[in-house]
Amino acid sequence: MRWDVFAWAAFALLLFAAEAMAPGAFMLWLGFAAAAVLLGVLLVPDIPLLVQAAAFVALSFVSIQVYRRWFRSSERPSDQPALNRRTAALVGRVVPLERAIVDGRGRVQIADAYWEVTGPELPAGTHVRITGGDAMTLQVEPAPHTGA
Template structure:
C-alpha cells in the first residue's frame, strides 16, 4: 500500500480522521460528517486492539459509514426534534398580526411593504405608499395584508 502507512500506526490515522470529520461537522453542520467520523473512530478502535490489514480497514470503514448514516437517519426519524413554537422556521407566519408600512403602493392587489429592515412583496387590498396595513398571513414569500389602519 502507500509508504506513509508504514511510518504511522494505522489506528492513529483512523482516530485522527474521525476527529477531523467531527470538527468538520461542527464547522459546517449538515448532520452527515459525524456519522462518517463515528465509522472512522470505530475502525481506529478496532485496529488498535486487532491486527487488521489496511484493505480490510478501508472495506470496514466503507461498510460502517453506510451503516452509521442509515442508523442516524433512522434514529432521527424515530425521535424527531420537537419544539413548542410551531412557527419557529416560518417567518411569514410569525409576522401575522404585525402592522407594516407600504413602501410601494398596493395596486391591483400587488405591492411591497417594509417589515423591520427588509421589504417584502405583499398582496391585498389597494393601499397608498406610506399607509399602514396589517399582515393576515403569508403565501410563501408574499405577505397577505389588509388595509384600513390609517
C-alpha cells in the same frame, strides 16, 4: 507498532478533529467507523488491507444510518420555527399601508424595510393584517377595526 494500527488510529483521530473543526455530525460517525476498524485490527492481526477498507466502508454506512434513524430524528423542534423565514415570521402582524393597493399590488413598511403586498384594493394608511407571504411579497387583508 504495526503500520495498519497506526494508520487507523491516525485516520480516526483525523476524522474526530475534522468534526470538531466543522461540526455537523457526519465526520463523527465516520470516525466511529474508523475506530471500530482500529479495534478489529488490534484484536485480529493480519487482516488484509482490502478487508479493512471494506469493513470501514460498511461500518461507515451502518453508523450514518444509525445517526439518521435514532439521533437526527430526535432533534428538538425549534422554539422559533420561523427564524430564517421572514415572511412566515410576519404573519399576523397589523401594519398600515404605505402605498395604496391598486390592481392588487401595494406596499407596507415594517421597521426599516419596505415590502410589496398583494390584496384587495385599499387606500394608503389602511391597517392590514399579514396573512401569508412568498419570497419578498406579503399577502394582506383588511385588519378588523378596533373601536377606540
